[in-house]
Amino acid sequence: MLADAGIALTPAELEGIEVADFGLGRLEEIGLQLVVYVNTERVCAKELVLFPRQTCPEHRHPAVGATPGKEETFRCRRGIVHLHVEGEGEIVLRPGDQYTILPDTLHWFKAGGEGAVVSEFSTQSRDELDVFTDPRIVR
Amino acid sequence: MLADAGIALTPAELEGIEVADFGLGRLEEIGLQLVVYVNTERVCAKELVLFPRQTCPEHRHPAVGATPGKEETFRCRRGIVHLHVEGEGEIVLRPGDQYTILPDTLHWFKAGGEGAVVSEFSTQSRDELDVFTDPRIVR
Numbered sequence: 410m411l412a413d414a415g416i417a418l419t420p421a422e423l424e425g426i427e428v429a430d431f432g433l434g435r436l437e438e439i440g441l442q443l444v445v446y447v448n449t450e451r452v453c454a455k456e457l458v459l460f461p462r463q464t465c466p467e468h469r470h471p472a473v474g475a476t477p478g479k480e481e482t483f484r485c486r487r488g489i490v491h492l493h494v495e496g497e498g499e500i501v502l503r504p505g506d507q508y509t510i511l512p513d514t515l516h517w518f519k520a521g522g523e524g525a526v527v528s529e530f531s532t533q534s535r536d537e538l539d540v541f542t543d544p545r546i547v548r
Numbered sequence: 549m550l551a552d553a554g555i556a557l558t559p560a561e562l563e564g565i566e567v568a569d570f571g572l573g574r575l576e577e578i579g580l581q582l583v584v585y586v587n588t589e590r591v592c593a594k595e596l597v598l599f600p601r602q603t604c605p606e607h608r609h610p611a612v613g614a615t616p617g618k619e620e621t622f623r624c625r626r627g628i629v630h631l632h633v634e635g636e637g638e639i640v641l642r643p644g645d646q647y648t649i650l651p652d653t654l655h656w657f658k659a660g661g662e663g664a665v666v667s668e669f670s671t672q673s674r675d676e677l678d679v680f681t682d683p684r685i686v687r
Contacts, residue, residue: 415554417625417643446646447621447669452591454621454669482586482593486556504556507585530586530593530669 410458411444414487414526418444431466432547441465445534453534457527459490459520467517467542473535478512481531488525492518515542549597550583553626553665557583570605571686580604584673592673596666598629598659606656606681612674617651620670627664631657641666654681
């Protein structure tokens with residue numbers, strides 16, 4: 410799917426693709442595949458790959474001490490993404506569409522029937538601090 | 549070139565492509581074309597497009613008050629980029645290759661014979677504060 414989207418990866422990146430099933434064991438339905446390009450104290454960029462109708466479950470990125478929570482912009486590259494943001498309802502992202510999610514705001518998203526590739530531009534990513542609505546989830 | 553790289557833009561983005569000739573009036577030789585996706589106080593993401601053998605001239609991103617200078621990661625999407633970084637010499641970026649330039653570090657870059665498309669992931673972009681080595685340059 411990444412190659413179809415014209416995204417070149419190095420062999421090390423291909424080997425390092427992260428597969429997150431959120432501890433639920435239902436990857437095809439609830440999960441996410443990620444390539445992390447860069448994640449410093451200041452900036453993070455990733456490609457997110459979603460299988461057809463795969464969902465990334467509802468979560469938020471809380472503040473850490475004096476640092477506000479993660480701010481993230483999702484930019485759809487391929488496919489369709491149905492993004493649900495607290496207080497905003499559903500936002501449909503098609504290729505070239507993007508949306509910025511403010512810190513500590515609940516959100517979840519689901520790919521359309523052809524899956525999706527989404528670029529994420531954000532502040533530092535610390536996935537282990539994400540707060541998921543479903544208490545069974547382990548990140 | 550962006551379309552060839554599989555990058556979808558909205559009509560507004562296509563209309564808003566920024567063309568920088570750095571005040572030198574020699575765009576084909578010294579210049580840069582930019583699509584700014586997002587530029588908040590915390591995060592910036594752009595696509596940079598370079599014509600064949602076009603150069604972005606040497607500059608650095610200094611600190612602004614207590615905030616360290618801009619940190620930027622260049623990720624080559626298409627073509628070849630010859631990146632020159634103070635203290636590092638020349639770094640050749642091919643599709644899938646990337647390099648992170650630390651704040652306040654002099655750098656310049658030039659596309660190969662087929663031009664280049666480069667994604668930039670960075671902290672806030674304030675181009676008007678960039679310091680160019682060539683005093684004739686106006687950003």
